[in-house]
Amino acid sequence: xxxxxxxxxxxxxxxxxxxxxxxxxxxxxxxxxxxxxxxxxxxxxxxxxxxxxxxxxxxxxxxxxxxxxxxxxxxxxxxxxxxxxxxxxxxxxxxxxxxxxxxxxxxxxxxxxxxxxxxxxxxxxxxxxxxxxxxxxxxxxxxxxxxxxxxxxxxxxxxxxxxxxxxxxxxxxxxxxxxxxxxxxxxxxxxxxxxxxxxxxxxxxxxxxxxxxxxxxxxxxxxxxxxxxxxxxxxxxxxxxxxxx
Ligand SMILES: C[S@@+](CC[C@H](N)C(=O)[O-])C[C@H]1O[C@@H](n2cnc3c(N)ncnc32)[C@H](O)[C@@H]1O
Numbered sequence: 001x002x003x004x005x006x007x008x009x010x011x012x013x014x015x016x017x018x019x020x021x022x023x024x025x026x027x028x029x030x031x032x033x034x035x036x037x038x039x040x041x042x043x044x045x046x047x048x049x050x051x052x053x054x055x056x057x058x059x060x061x062x063x064x065x066x067x068x069x070x071x072x073x074x075x076x077x078x079x080x081x082x083x084x085x086x087x088x089x090x091x092x093x094x095x096x097x098x099x100x101x102x103x104x105x106x107x108x109x110x111x112x113x114x115x116x117x118x119x120x121x122x123x124x125x126x127x128x129x130x131x132x133x134x135x136x137x138x139x140x141x142x143x144x145x146x147x148x149x150x151x152x153x154x155x156x157x158x159x160x161x162x163x164x165x166x167x168x169x170x171x172x173x174x175x176x177x178x179x180x181x182x183x184x185x186x187x188x189x190x191x192x193x194x195x196x197x198x199x200x201x202x203x204x205x206x207x208x209x210x211x212x213x214x215x216x217x218x219x220x221x222x223x224x225x226x227x228x229x230x231x232x233x234x235x236x237x238x239x240x241x242x243x244x245x
Contacts, residue, residue, distance in 0.1 A: 003118055004073060004094070006189040011116075012074035013183045015052055025056040028222035028238070032111055032140070033060045035224055035242075039136055042066055044106035049095045049127060049139075050113035054081035054088050057111060062087045069105070071098060098126040105131050110139040115192045121203045128207065128245055137243040140217075144194035145234045153194055160188045197239050204243070211244040 001009075033056075040046060042065040048058050051070030062068045062085055070090035072078050081090045093099050095110070096119055108127040117123050120141075127137045142149050159165045173184035197214075204212055215224040216236035224240060233239055 001187050001189055003116070003189055003191055006187060006191050007116055008074050008076075010183060010185055010187065010189075011191060012076040015074075016076060016080055019053050020055055025060075026222065028217050029056055029111065031222060031224050032109075032138075032240070033057060036061075036107060036109060036136070036138065037064065040066070040107045045069065045104065046107040046109065047071070047098075047100065047105045047127075047130060049098070049108060049110035049123065050116070051081055051088070051090055052077050052113075054085040054090065057109070058088045058090070059085055069100070071095065096122040096126065098130050100130045102129050103132045105135060107131070107136045107138070109137075112140070114139055115142045115194055120195060120199075124200075124203060125207070128209070128243065131245050133245055135245050137245060138240065140238050140240045141197065141200065142192075142194040143233060143236055143239050144196045146194075146237050147234075149194045149237060153192075156192065157190055160190055197233055200241055204241075209243055209245075213242045215240040215242065 036046075045067045046061060046069070048068065048070040051058050051072045054070060058068045058070050058081070068085075068088045070081060070088055071093040072081070072090070073092065073094055075092050078090055078092045081088060091099070095117055108131045110123070110127065114120050114123070124137075124139075127139070131137050144150065144153070159169060170186070173186060176182040176184045214227055216227050216233060217238040217240070218225045219235065227233060
């Protein structure tokens, strides 16, 4: 099974429940919404790439008068998004090939999702393409230079490959089936791969994009803190790139 099939068929069953129940609407996510809200005027057309169920971002913006569009690879999540948010114009699609015309959105954003894409550079190209000149493209990444992120990633890789851990995982799956709780996962797919910030810098250079800002999620209060030195980002779990097209 490849990662895209995993995201469509397995992860979506987990995410449809976990999004609201487990993660809620965090302070960090609110700060991302306020940031966009300050820069982009209401009534504008905005696109959420990998929208999931539409909660919390699409929901936040639709309630404030934006024309929200959304795309996600998982049909289950798009069905739920339509049910929960009648005003969001969402559809099933792959972030690597956005089915919108050039220069269409005032803002294109993507949060909590870049680690799940096979080809993030292609997604960035697409986000830039569909955004109007002077519009905003904003996305966050899980920082692959951060110790905690690396540890979690290595743990996930071990869990998928090590035979003993695999046995534990299978036992857990049987527990999930018996208790009818959670989503059993028999695959060896590593679905979440953190990103090196340098890779984004290099891609933006290739695209000749000069107008961009880099923020981090502050470790103290989850606020967005501006940082412009790629070499000093290792302490931060999340890095946010804001591009002006
Ligand atoms: C962790 S969820 C985050 C969803 C939403 N952004 C949020 O914060 O609630 C990751 C999302 O990425 C979507 N996804 C993964 N690969 C994708 C792709 N290639 N194209 C579109 N969506 C994708 C998944 O289906 C899932 O909804």
